[in-house]
Amino acid sequence: MWDYTDKVMELFYNPKNQGLLEDDREPGIAVVFGEVGSIACGDALRLHLKIEVNSDKILDSRFQTFGCTSAIASSSALTELIKGLTLDEALKVTNKEIADFLGGLPEAKMHCSVMGQEALEAAIYKYRGIPLAVHEEDEGALVCSCFGISESKIRRVIRENNLTTAEQVTSYVKAGGGCGSCLADIDDLIAAVQRERVVGVQVATGIAATKESQRPLTNVQKIALIQKVLDEEVRPLLIADGGDVELYDVDGDRVQVTLQGACGSCSSSTATLKVAIEAKLQERVNQNLLVEAV
Structure with missing residues (x-):
């Protein structure tokens, strides 16, 4: 019953x-x-x-x-x-x-x-x-000849009902319920739909991430990212040469820094500002940033 x-x-x-x-x-x-x-x-x-x-x-x-x-x-x-x-x-x-x-x-x-x-x-x-x-x-190839069920019909019922076994497919559309010779093909279709689902999620996630990355940074986010780039990618190089840099202020696209140590008295401090600091911040944060020493 x-x-x-x-x-x-x-x-x-x-x-x-x-x-x-x-x-x-x-x-x-x-x-x-x-x-x-x-x-x-x-x-x-x-x-x-x-x-x-x-x-x-x-x-x-x-x-x-x-x-x-x-x-x-x-x-x-x-x-x-x-x-x-x-x-x-x-x-x-x-x-x-x-x-x-x-x-x-x-x-x-x-x-x-x-x-x-x-x-x-x-x-x-x-x-x-x-x-x-x-x-x-x-449309599509006939998978189950006993009940006349096509590949596209089986794919649809797998997708719409999240089916994971050939037995479930048989319950939903009877495919595989006759001679059973198509059960292996049904398993292959289930695996194919599952792969498509994974790829779809990855694509959707990638699109969402791209959209997120395209959103303009808030001022707080911009300052935090500038500080992160300075600490992780700029300062280690300067410290290795006896110098250092400290973030002083951010006003729109103007980034003010103070050069310290050897960098503060170096004759090539302008090159340091433009090549070592400004170029890196433009690459990692915003291409419109301008760096100046205070």
């Missing part, structure tokens, strides 16, 4: 919006349906939509489902979720939202929520005159 939530059982015994929608040829109203699955494979769903043409809004939705408790409850949940949405808003409804509406589904039954998402897309693409055969979800 599956561990179903009360919401699943409620919509199984008393499903909302079950049945079909008749096309009464109302002006400005379109009625369309999309269907997925097959009775031979165990589950089939036909989803009906009543659409207000001018606003692209879903006025009503009904379903006809052949399948288990989860399939009927998921279909009913979907019709409740999409009423009142525009078609573009409805396309953003995920199988996870359907499962969440039900309070969760057993993992082995998650394919029922995926079936609802696919039927919704099928109906909307049909209404918009977009053949499902050219939709990106159906």
Whole structure:
């Protein structure tokens, strides 16, 4: 016995919006349906939509489902979720939202929520005159020949649901649930999606870091960075030659320093200011900085 939530059982015994929608040829109203699955494979769903043409809004939705408790409850949940949405808003409804509406589904039954998402897309693409055969979800090499599941479909369900095992993929889209010869390929796709996710995080982190580095420094940050560069990169060189430098003040892009020791009485102190100090601060802090001795 599956561990179903009360919401699943409620919509199984008393499903909302079950049945079909008749096309009464109302002006400005379109009625369309999309269907997925097959009775031979165990589950089939036909989803009906009543659409207000001018606003692209879903006025009503009904379903006809052949399948288990989860399939009927998921279909009913979907019709409740999409009423009142525009078609573009409805396309953003995920199988996870359907499962969440039900309070969760057993993992082995998650394919029922995926079936609802696919039927919704099928109906909307049909209404918009977009053949499902050219939709990106159906492109790509066939991975599971038993259930006709493509690589792009498996990648999508892995990404959207953070799946990590072939068994989970089977639960969500049935791929691998037949002869099992594609399980190794599914493992490879999981690994590929995980690599893509890692690269995506690294790229996003790099972009964020770049944006952060492009922000202008506050005056406090600028003074702190100037002091850091002086202490770590300039002073050690000067001290090695018997000299030293101390930060005196920062006024906008003017950096005032005092030269000490051998640097204070050196005839080449101007070169020290411009080459050893100013050039380094321009490189590490801001190219507009000017250094002068006080």
